[in-house]
Structure formats: structure tokens, C-alpha cells
Amino acid sequence: MDESNRKARIPVQKRGIETRDRIIEAAMELVSEKGYYKTGVPEIASRAGMATGTFYSYFNDKKEVLLAGVERFYRDVTRQVLSAAGAIEAAGKNGRDFIHALLRAFYAAHAIHPRLHRELSALILLDRDVEELNRREEEKAHQLIRSLLEDHGSILSVEDLDAASFILLRITDEIIHRLQFFDPPVGEDRVLGELEEMLCRYLLRELGSRKTGEG
Amino acid sequence: MDESNRKARIPVQKRGIETRDRIIEAAMELVSEKGYYKTGVPEIASRAGMATGTFYSYFNDKKEVLLAGVERFYRDVTRQVLSAAGAIEAAGKNGRDFIHALLRAFYAAHAIHPRLHRELSALILLDRDVEELNRREEEKAHQLIRSLLEDHGSILSVEDLDAASFILLRITDEIIHRLQFFDPPVGEDRVLGELEEMLCRYLLRELGSRKTGEG
Amino acid sequence: MDESNRKARIPVQKRGIETRDRIIEAAMELVSEKGYYKTGVPEIASRAGMATGTFYSYFNDKKEVLLAGVERFYRDVTRQVLSAAGAIEAAGKNGRDFIHALLRAFYAAHAIHPRLHRELSALILLDRDVEELNRREEEKAHQLIRSLLEDHGSILSVEDLDAASFILLRITDEIIHRLQFFDPPVGEDRVLGELEEMLCRYLLRELGSRKTGEG
Amino acid sequence: MDESNRKARIPVQKRGIETRDRIIEAAMELVSEKGYYKTGVPEIASRAGMATGTFYSYFNDKKEVLLAGVERFYRDVTRQVLSAAGAIEAAGKNGRDFIHALLRAFYAAHAIHPRLHRELSALILLDRDVEELNRREEEKAHQLIRSLLEDHGSILSVEDLDAASFILLRITDEIIHRLQFFDPPVGEDRVLGELEEMLCRYLLRELGSRKTGEG
DNA sequence: AATGAATGAGAATTCATTCAT
DNA sequence: TATGAATGAATTCTCATTCAT
Numbered sequence: 001m002d003e004s005n006r007k008a009r010i011p012v013q014k015r016g017i018e019t020r021d022r023i024i025e026a027a028m029e030l031v032s033e034k035g036y037y038k039t040g041v042p043e044i045a046s047r048a049g050m051a052t053g054t055f056y057s058y059f060n061d062k063k064e065v066l067l068a069g070v071e072r073f074y075r076d077v078t079r080q081v082l083s084a085a086g087a088i089e090a091a092g093k094n095g096r097d098f099i100h101a102l103l104r105a106f107y108a109a110h111a112i113h114p115r116l117h118r119e120l121s122a123l124i125l126l127d128r129d130v131e132e133l134n135r136r137e138e139e140k141a142h143q144l145i146r147s148l149l150e151d152h153g154s155i156l157s158v159e160d161l162d163a164a165s166f167i168l169l170r171i172t173d174e175i176i177h178r179l180q181f182f183d184p185p186v187g188e189d190r191v192l193g194e195l196e197e198m199l200c201r202y203l204l205r206e207l208g209s210r211k212t213g214e215g
Numbered sequence: 216m217d218e219s220n221r222k223a224r225i226p227v228q229k230r231g232i233e234t235r236d237r238i239i240e241a242a243m244e245l246v247s248e249k250g251y252y253k254t255g256v257p258e259i260a261s262r263a264g265m266a267t268g269t270f271y272s273y274f275n276d277k278k279e280v281l282l283a284g285v286e287r288f289y290r291d292v293t294r295q296v297l298s299a300a301g302a303i304e305a306a307g308k309n310g311r312d313f314i315h316a317l318l319r320a321f322y323a324a325h326a327i328h329p330r331l332h333r334e335l336s337a338l339i340l341l342d343r344d345v346e347e348l349n350r351r352e353e354e355k356a357h358q359l360i361r362s363l364l365e366d367h368g369s370i371l372s373v374e375d376l377d378a379a380s381f382i383l384l385r386i387t388d389e390i391i392h393r394l395q396f397f398d399p400p401v402g403e404d405r406v407l408g409e410l411e412e413m414l415c416r417y418l419l420r421e422l423g424s425r426k427t428g429e430g
Numbered sequence: 431m432d433e434s435n436r437k438a439r440i441p442v443q444k445r446g447i448e449t450r451d452r453i454i455e456a457a458m459e460l461v462s463e464k465g466y467y468k469t470g471v472p473e474i475a476s477r478a479g480m481a482t483g484t485f486y487s488y489f490n491d492k493k494e495v496l497l498a499g500v501e502r503f504y505r506d507v508t509r510q511v512l513s514a515a516g517a518i519e520a521a522g523k524n525g526r527d528f529i530h531a532l533l534r535a536f537y538a539a540h541a542i543h544p545r546l547h548r549e550l551s552a553l554i555l556l557d558r559d560v561e562e563l564n565r566r567e568e569e570k571a572h573q574l575i576r577s578l579l580e581d582h583g584s585i586l587s588v589e590d591l592d593a594a595s596f597i598l599l600r601i602t603d604e605i606i607h608r609l610q611f612f613d614p615p616v617g618e619d620r621v622l623g624e625l626e627e628m629l630c631r632y633l634l635r636e637l638g639s640r641k642t643g644e645g
Numbered sequence: 646m647d648e649s650n651r652k653a654r655i656p657v658q659k660r661g662i663e664t665r666d667r668i669i670e671a672a673m674e675l676v677s678e679k680g681y682y683k684t685g686v687p688e689i690a691s692r693a694g695m696a697t698g699t700f701y702s703y704f705n706d707k708k709e710v711l712l713a714g715v716e717r718f719y720r721d722v723t724r725q726v727l728s729a730a731g732a733i734e735a736a737g738k739n740g741r742d743f744i745h746a747l748l749r750a751f752y753a754a755h756a757i758h759p760r761l762h763r764e765l766s767a768l769i770l771l772d773r774d775v776e777e778l779n780r781r782e783e784e785k786a787h788q789l790i791r792s793l794l795e796d797h798g799s800i801l802s803v804e805d806l807d808a809a810s811f812i813l814l815r816i817t818d819e820i821i822h823r824l825q826f827f828d829p830p831v832g833e834d835r836v837l838g839e840l841e842e843m844l845c846r847y848l849l850r851e852l853g854s855r856k857t858g859e860g
Numbered sequence: 861a862a863t864g865a866a867t868g869a870g871a872a873t874t875c876a877t878t879c880a881t
Numbered sequence: 882t883a884t885g886a887a888t889g890a891a892t893t894c895t896c897a898t899t900c901a902t
Contacts, residue, residue, distance in 0.1 A: 009865085016865075035341055037252060040892065051867045056894065122340035125333055125396070126250060135397070142400055162401045163409035167390060174389040175382060181340070182350065185357055186377045194378035202413040224882095256876060257885085266884040268879080277876065439861095446861095465771060467682060471897060472864085481863040483900080492897065548770055555767035555826070556680055565827065572830055592831045593839035597820060604819040605812060611770070612780065615787055616807045624808035632843040654886085661886075685871065687889095696888045701873065867899075878888075 008060045020058045022048045024072055027065040032115035036066060036123060063129070070123075070130055073116060074137045080109050081144070088148065095155050095204040099196055102148070106172045107192075110180055118181045138169070145169050149203075157205040168199070223275045235273045237263045239287055242280040247330035251281060251338060278344065285338075285345055288331060289352045295324050296359070303363065310370050310419040314411055317363070321387045322407075325395055333396050353384070360384050364418075372420040383414070438490045450488045450498075452478045458499040462545035466496060466553060493559065500553075500560055503546060504567045510539050511574070518578065525585050525634040529626055532578070536602045537622075540610055548611050568599070575599050579633075587635040598629070653705045665703045667693045669717055672710040677760035681711060681768060708774070715768075715775055718761060719782045725754050726789070733793065740800050740849040744841055747793070751817045752837075755825055763826045783814070790814050794848075802850040813844070 011017045026048035030039040041062050045055040059065045084105030091097035110117060123130040146165040149156060158164045175195050179188050200207060226232050241263035245254040256277050260270040274280050299320035306312035325332060338345040361380040364371060373379045390410050394403050415422060441447045456478035460469040471492050475485040489495045514535035521527035540547060553560040576595040579586060588594040605625050609618050630637060656662045671693035675684040686707050690700040704710045729750035736742035755762060768775040791810040794801060803809045820840050824833050845852060 011865095019865080037341075041894080042892085050865095052893095053868065053895075054866050057865075060894095062893075118340055122337040125337035126252075131397070139400060160401075160405055160409050163405040166399060166401050166406060167409055167413060170389055170393055171382075171386040174385055178385055182346070184381060185354060186375075186381050190375055190378040191381060194375050194382055198382060198413070198417040201416045255874090260885095267877085267886090268884055269882080271877070272882075467771075470895090475864095482865090482898085483863055484861080486898070487861070552767040552770035555763055556682075561827070569830060590831075590835055590839050593835040596829060596831050596836060597839055597843060600819055600823055601812075601816040604815055608815055612776070614811060615784060616805075616811050620805055620808040621811060624805050624812055628812065628843070628847040631846045656886095664886080686873080687871090695886095697872095698874075698889065699887050701875095702886075705873095707872075863900105863902080865899105865901095867897100869896100871895075872893085874892075875890100876888100878886105879884105880886095881884080 008064070009057050011058070016058075019048075019050070019054070022050075023055055023058055024065055024069050028069040028073070028113070028116055031066070031069065031119050032113065035119055063127075066123070067129055067133065069116075070120060070133050073113060073120065074133070076112055077109050078137075078140070080112055081105060081141075084108060093152065093155050095206065096196075096200055098152055098155070099199045099203065102168075103172065103192065103196055103199075107176055110173075110176045114180050117177075121177065121181075141169055142166060155205055156203050158203060164203070168203075171195075172199075223279070224272055226273070231273075234263075234265070234269075235283075238265075238270060238273055239280060239284050243284040243288070243328070243331055246281070246284065246334055247328065250334055278342075281338070282344055282348065284331075285335060285348050288328060288335065289348070291327055292324050293352075293355070295327055296320060296356075299323060308367065308370055310421065311411075311415055313367055313370070314414045314418065317383075318387065318407065318411055318414075322391055325388075325391045329395050332392075336392065336396075356384055357381060370420055371418050373418060379418070383418075386410075387414075438494070439487055441488070446488075449478075449480070449484075453480075453485060453488055454495055454499050454502055457495040458503070458543070458546055461496070461499065461549055462543065465549055493557075496553070496557075497559055497563065499546075500550060500563050503543060503550065504563070506542055507539050508567075508570070510542055511535060511571075514538060523582065523585050525636065526626075526630055528582055528585070529629045529633065532598075533602065533622065533626055533629075537606055540603075540606045544610050547607075551607065551611075571599055572596060585635055586633050588633060594633070598633075601625075602629075653709070654702050656703070661703075664693075664695070664699070667695075668700060668703055669710055669714050673714040673718070673758070673761055676711070676714065676764050677758065680764055708772075711768070712774055712778065714761075715765060715778050718758060718765065719778070721757055722754050723782075723785070725757055726750060726786075729753055738797065738800055740851065741841075741845055743797055743800070744844050744848065747813075748817065748837065748841055748844075752821055755818075755821045759825050762822075766822065766826075786814055787811060800850055801848050803848060809848070813848075816840075817844075 009016065011020050023044065027039070027044045030044055030047060039062075041055055042052045044062075044065065045052045048055070055065075059068070084101075088098065088101045088105060091101040120130065120134075124134045125131070142165055145168055146161055149158065149161055149165060149168075172195070175191065178184055179191060184191060224231065226235050238259065242254070242259045245259055245262060256270055257267045259277075259280065260267045263270070270280075274283070299316075303313065303316045303320060306316040335345065335349075339349045340346070357377075357380050360383055361376055364373065364376055364380060364383075387410070390406065393399055394406060399406060439446065441450050453474065457469070457474045460474055460477060471485055472482045474492075474495065475482045478485070485495075489498070514531075518528065518531045518535060521531040550560065550564075554564045555561070572592075572595055575598055576591055579588065579591055579595055579598075602625070605621065608614055609621060614621060654661065656665050668689065672684070672689045675689055675692060684707075686700055687697045689707075689710065690697045693700070700710075704713070729746075733743065733746045733750060736746040765775065765779075769779045770776070787810055790813055791806055794803065794806055794810060794813075817840070820836065823829055824836060829836060
């Protein structure tokens with residue numbers, strides 16, 4: 001009975017789809033600005049330039065836009081990440097370059113909707129549905145990282161690929177997260193440089209010489 | 216002073232202090248169980264065995280107990296961490312043992328109030344006051360890690376101690392966090408083992424041989 | 431005229447009349463299924479296979495279809511009752527047969543749209559317009575019963591024909607009502623048998639012998 | 646889990662019980678005046694001289710007051726009916742007097758809250774919970790009538806006591822209902838006189854002479 | 861004539877906080 | 882000082898009706 005008692009319209013025509021998108025857009029803007037709990041439905045509708053009732057003919061409740069917005073957010077991030085895949089390929093089998101490109105890709109992915117990202121990080125912890133959506137994305141990301149590490153197996157010295165992928169994903173995400181959401185006690189460049197160094201020492205079979213003057 | 220218009224009593228007598236503690240205790244229990252936003256003040260008062268009004272003679276509003284509770288939580292964690300300092304000392308100048316003891320200490324700190332910890336992780340992102348409290352604690356933790364690394368400077372190969380402390384703190388926290396709050400795609404032991412390996416390769420001047428069969 | 435500000439079209443062409451009928455049909459179906467208050471106009475339009483706006487070019491508001499539906503319902507019931515007149519005639523001047531045929535006619539009339547009947551019974555009490563429509567129908571029924579009783583004057587022992595018609599109509603209606611809408615504490619056959627017995631004793635000059643084994 | 650998740654206070658102190666009663670009173674007044682569906686909670690609260698929120702600390706929702714009001718209504722009616730039992734006793738074994746007293750009792754019971762009575766008659770048909778409450782009351786009334794008929798068995802000529810009680814209850818109720826709620830096509834006295842005559846002919850072993858000039 | 865997206869006032873309900881006792 | 886009933890603004894959601902296309 002998952003969606004059996006839905007009343008909200010599923011628009012197929014261009015106009016309806018645009019309206020739906022406008023609602024998601026407005027909702028995510030407001031969630032970014034004031035947080036999910038402080039954002040009201042009339043406010044979302046008003047921002048989207050429509051009446052409250054219109055909102056409810058596209059979504060059954062406030063939570064539903066949130067989930068739609070989260071999915072859209074993940075789509076945006078995924079698109080961004082995939083577009084970075086090229087740069088990672090280009091780095092070839094040079095260890096430091098590979099790690100560097102990887103970090104760049106993560107950083108860029110985080111820069112998409114930073115405020116929204118922050119709010120979602122909280123909602124993952126507070127809401128089971130958001131948590132579940134996130135779990136699926138993490139799983140995808142985990143597999144992506146794993147296959148990247150496999151591809152570069154010849155230059156890496158990792159034994160447990162799964163555990164390594166998990167750690168690589170989480171810590172990179174976390175550090176960039178912190179750098180973007182809170183102001184860190186240490187300069188961003190120094191942290192990113194040190195993070196890269198750590199990953200090189202951990203992952204690479206041969207270290208190569210450290211590049212100084214990160215920019 | 217931002218406390219000029221406070222009305223809530225600051226209890227000095229034993230009885231009053233106990234009452235205040237009972238409120239904090241009840242509030243944190245409920246926050247752990249159902250989350251801050253779903254916990255009501257009358258409910259906190261009721262759980263603490265008193266009338267709603269009594270609550271308001273000890274705290275000006277709901278947020279105030281939360282902050283008091285967060286402070287108490289950090290006190291508990293700090294106490295736990297300090298008690299682990301002994302074990303870290305005992306590990307002496309053996310690199311792997313030092314890292315291992317460090318990880319153990321973090322892990323134990325997280326095990327204190329896991330549900331509350333999870334809720335607070337979200338509130339840090341949602342509430343400026345909780346964020347600020349957290350910032351101060353992170354700063355203390357950062358300094359603590361930094362001085363530990365300094366003490367072990369002879370066996371470490373780190374250049375930027377500040378950046379390294381920051382990274383060490385954040386990633387260890389994050390990984391343990393994930394292991395405890397979400398069920399990870401990889402077994403806990405494998406992740407912790409790999410994390411330890413990463414930190415050793417990163418931090419230690421001489422690697423020593425890896426211990427297999429973590430537990 | 432109370433219709434001076436009407437906007438809804440009064441269809442004269444065949445197509446328009448059919449459309450109007452389809453709306454009434456759909457509305458009455460839904461009212462039977464979920465009740466008037468829980469039935470929405472968009473839902474009626476959808477069931478009738480048209481857009482919401484089309485509904486409003488045939489009816490000025492929701493109430494108007496209800497009234498049209500009530501009138502149609504009464505037309506159906508009247509048609510049914512009149513078709514039963516033959517059976518009553520056929521019963522001739524045998525007292526018990528006359529009463530029996532009368533009861534059968536009422537029973538059949540109630541069996542037409544039982545769910546709708548039930549809903550309307552409530553709406554009569556809640557809505558002045560429905561009440562008024564009902565009053566007119568009751569008046570017609572009252573006159574019908576009265577003339578039936580007059581026709582059978584020779585075998586009846588009633589003095590106040592008007593009062594008797596009123597009572598006869600109301601109690602027969604009520605008892606059958608209850609039997610159909612609620613499950614009664616006593617079997618239907620026993621109740622109908624006893625009702626017939628009561629009416630015989632009340633109305634007939636000569637009682638005749640009771641028929642047992644009602645079916 | 647019938648009442649497990651109730652939040653509404655169950656008052657035990659005098660003040661609380663009075664407040665609760667005041668709400669029921671106000672609600673039933675408004676339901677009598679404008680009907681259940683057109684009565685809003687803020688309006689009930691305002692009529693009861695309190696804020697909306699207060700209402701919700703005594704009742705979980707609007708429906709709950711209705712049900713409490715219905716129960717109170719039935720209590721009032723029952724009390725009235727029982728107080729009429731004396732008059733019925735006093736009528737002794739005179740058939741016509743017995744029937745007359747019975748009718749008087751019904752009539753008086755209906756005169757208590759006529760408008761409310763009318764509204765409830767509709768709600769019984771529209772709401773399963775009200776229907777159920779009514780079913781229980783009908784059952785009680787049914788038993789009461791049955792035992793009255795049994796007590797007067799010597800002067801009655803009824804065979805199926807259960808069916809007769811059911812019919813007696815329903816038709817008397819219905820006729821009085823109509824007389825009070827709608828204006829009948831025939832004068833009230835004539836209808837009541839004829840009803841009494843019908844019941845006498847139906848129920849009594851020996852008829853006695855009809856009293857003319859009902860008053 | 862038909863469409864169906866949009867409207868927006870209004871209903872139900874919640875909950876942090878106050879205040880008379 | 883403690884009590885807990887009372888407050889009422891704020892929030893979520895509904896649905897009969899309108900109107901641009």
C-alpha cells in the first residue's frame with residue numbers, strides 16, 4: 001500500500017512538471033535558508049508564487065517535497081561527481097595525481113548546495129526516510145570508489161578494498177564537510193594538503209615526492 | 216550580560232541543585248528517546264516528577280535545558296576521555312600501541328550515550344548555540360590531541376601538527392560515529408582495523424608489523 | 431424567481447441532458463458509497479468522466495446535484511410504488527391480503543437504493559432544502575395512502591383517515607428502514623409478521639385468521 | 646490499544662470536571678443550534694469561555710466531545726424515562742391507562758433536548774461510533790419495554806414479545822419524533838389519539854371504550 | 861463547451877509558555 | 882515555591898469554486 005492512497009497529482013504535462021519543480025526549488029531554497037522545521041508550507045507556496053492549496057495538489061505533505069528535494073539534490077551531486085570522473089581518468093596511474101583528482105571531485109561535489117547539504121546532514125540523523133535515501137546514495141558512492149580503487153590496483157597497497165573504500169568516502173566527505181560548514185581551527189589549504197598526504201601514505205605503493213604550496 | 220533578563224533561579228541549595236539535575240536528566244532521556252523537537256516541556260516535567268511550572272522556575276525555556284544537557288554530556292565525555300589518558304600513556308613509545316590506545320579511547324567516548332550523541336550531532340548542525348558549545352569542546356579536544364602528538368613527536372613523521380590533529384580528531388570521530396549510528400556496509404572490525412592501519416602509515420615514522428585479528 | 435442569478439446551463443439538447451444525468455448518477459453513487467460530506471466535486475466530475483469545470487456548467491454548486499439526485503431518487507421510488515398499486519388492487523377486499531400487499535409495496539420501495547436511502551434519511555434532518563423536498567414527497571405519499579384507505583373503507587374500521595394514513599406511512603417506513611439499515615435485535619420475518627398483525631388489528635373491521643410462516 | 650495513546654486529561658478534581666462539563670454543554674448547545682458539521686472547535690471553546698487549547702486538553706478531538714455529549718444525552722433521557730416508570734406503575738392493570746402512560750413517558754423523553762435529538766438522529770446514520778452508542782441504548786430501551794409488557798402480560802394479547810417490544814419502541818419513537826421535528830400534515834392531538842388507539846387494538850386483550858378529547 | 865490547474869479561506873490541531881491558586 | 886490548568890498564535894491540511902487556456 002505504499003503509494004495506493006496518494007492523492008497528489010503526478011504531473012505529466014510540461015506545465016504541471018514545471019510547477020512541481022518550482023515547488024521543489026522553493027522548498028529547497030527555504031530549507032537551505034532557515035531549515036526544514038522552520039519552513040512552513042504556505043511559505044513554500046508563496047515563494048513558489050502560488051497558493052497553499054496548489055502545493056497540496058502536487059505533494060501530500062511537507063515531508064514529501066523534502067524527499068523529492070533530497071532526491072534531486074543527490075541527482076545533482078551524482079551528475080557533478082560523474083563529470084569529475086574524466087579528470088580522475090586523466091590523472092592516469094600517477095599516484096599523487098590520482099588522489100589529488102579524487103579530492104578535487106569530492107570538494108566540487110560538496111560545493112553544489114552547501115547550505116542544503118548541511119541541513120540534509122542533520123535530517124539524515126533525524127528522519128528515517130531521509131536516512132534511507134542517504135543510505136542508498138552512500139551505497140552507490142561506495143561502489144563507485146571501490147571500482148576506482150580496483151582500477152588503480154597496480155599502484156595501491158590496500159588489502160581490504162571494501163573497508164578502504166568506506167573509510168576513504170567517509171573521511172573525505174567529513175573533512176570537506178567541516179571545512180565548508182564550520183570554520184576550522186586550521187586553514188583550509190593546510191587541512192586539504194595534510195589530508196592528501198595522509199591518503200597518499202595510506203593508499204599508495206610508492207609515495208613520490210609531496211607537492212608543496214597547495215592551491 | 217545576555218543573562219540580565221533571566222528569571223529562572225540559579226539554585227544554590229542542595230535540594231534545588233538536585234531538582235535542576237533531575238530536569239536535565241529527564242530532558243536528556245527524552246531527547247535520546249524521541250528527539251529534541253518531539254519532546255515537550257510538560258513531558259519533561261512529568262518525567263522529572265514535577266509540574267510544568269516548576270520546570271520554568273529552573274529554566275527560562277526549553278532550549279536552556281538542552282544546552283545544560285549538552286554541557287553535561289560533554290563533561291561526561293571529557294571525564295571518560297581523560298580516564299583513557301592513562302592507557303595511552305601506558306602504551307608508551309610503541310607506535311602501533313599508541314594509535315591503538317587512541318582509537319580505543321575514542322570508541323569508548325562514543326559509547327557513553329550513543330542515542331543522545333546522535334541527536335546532538337544533528338542539533339550541532341541545526342542550532343547556533345549547540346554549534347557554539349560544540350566548537351568549544353572540539354577546540355579542547357583538538358588541543359588535547361595536539362599535545363598527545365607532540366609528546367610522541369619522536370616516533371611520528373608529521374609536519375603540520377595542527378592540521379594533523381584536526382584530521383585525526385575528525386576522521387576518527389566520524390568513522391566511529393558511522394559504525395555506531397548506521398549499520399555499515401562493511402563489518403566493524405574490518406573498518407576499525409583498516410582505520411588503524413591508515414593512521415599508522417600516516418603518522419608513524421616506522422611502521423612495525425600489522426597485527427591481524429582485531430578484537 | 432430564486433433562480434435569477436443562476437449561471438448553470440439548463441441543457442435542452444439530448445447530449446447536454448445526458449451529461450447532466452451522468453453527473454447526477456455519479457454523484458448519487460458516491461453519496462451512497464461515502465456520504466454527501468465526504469464526497470468532493472472533483473471526485474464527482476472524475477467519476478462522471480469529465481473535468482471539474484464541466485460540472486460547474488451544469489450545476490451551480492455541490493448542493494444542487496444533491497437536490498437533483500434526491501428528486502430523481504423520489505421519482506424512482508414513486509415509479510416503483512405505482513407499479514405496486516396493481517398488486518394492491520389485486521388483493522381486492524380481503525383485509526389481510528390488502529395489508530400484506532401494502533407492506534410488500536413499502537418494502538420493495540425501500541429496496542431500490544438502500545445506501546442512498548439511508549444517507550438521505552440523515553440529510554433530511556440536516557438540510558432544509560432536502561427536508562422540503564422530502565416534505566412534498568411525504569405529502570404525496572400521504573395522499574396516496576389516504577385514497578387507498580378510502581377505497582377500502584368498507585373493510586376498515588378507521589375513523590380519522592388522515593391521522594391513520596400518516597401513522598401507517600410513518601411506522602411502516604420506519605420499521606422497514608430499521609430492518610434494512612441496522613441489524614435488528616429480532617429476526618426480520620418475526621418483525622414483519624408482527625407488524626402486519628398490528629396493522630390488521632388496527633385497521634380491519636374483521637380480523638380473519640393470522641397466517642403463520644411469513645416468508 | 647483502545648485508549649492507550651490518549652493524551653487528553655481525565656479530570657478528577659472538581660474544577661477539571663466542571664471545565665469538562667462546560668465544554669460538553671457548550672458543544673451540545675452549538676450542535677443543537679447549527680449542527681455538528683458546522684460547529685468548530687474554536688467556537689465550542691469560545692462558547693465555553695476558554696481558549697481553543699483548553700478544549701484539546703480535555704478532548705483529543707471534536708468527535709470525542711460529541712460522543713461524550715451523546716452519552717450525557719442518553720443519561721438524561723434514561724433518567725427521565727425511569728422517573729416516568731412510576732406513572733406507568735400507577736396506571737395499574739387498566740389497559741388504556743397503561744398505554745396512555747407509556748406514550749406520555751416517550752413523549753416526555755423526547756421533549757428533553759429536541760433540537761439535539763434531531764441532530765443525533767442524523768448522526769446515528771452518518772457516524773459508526775454514534776450508531777454504536779445508539780445501538781446500546783436501543784438495546785436497553787428494548788429490554789425495558791419488554792419487561793413492562795411482561796409485567797402486564799395478563800391484559801395483553803401479544804405472542805411475540807420481542808418483536809412487539811421492538812415495534813412498539815420504534816413506532817412510538819418515530820411518530821413522536823416526526824411530531825416534534827417536522828410539522829405534520831395532521832394535528833398532533835389527532836395523531837397521538839390515533840396512535841394510542843392503534844396500540845390499544847394491537848396490544849390489549851379487552852379494548853375498553855376510547856376516550857375522546859385527548860389533552 | 862470543456863478543461864483541470866490554481867485559488868484561498870477555513871478547519872483541525874499543537875505546544876511553549878504564563879499565571880492564578 | 883510548587884502546581885497544572887489555561888492560553889492562543891502558529892501550523893498543517895482540505896475542498897468548493899474560479900478562470901485562463
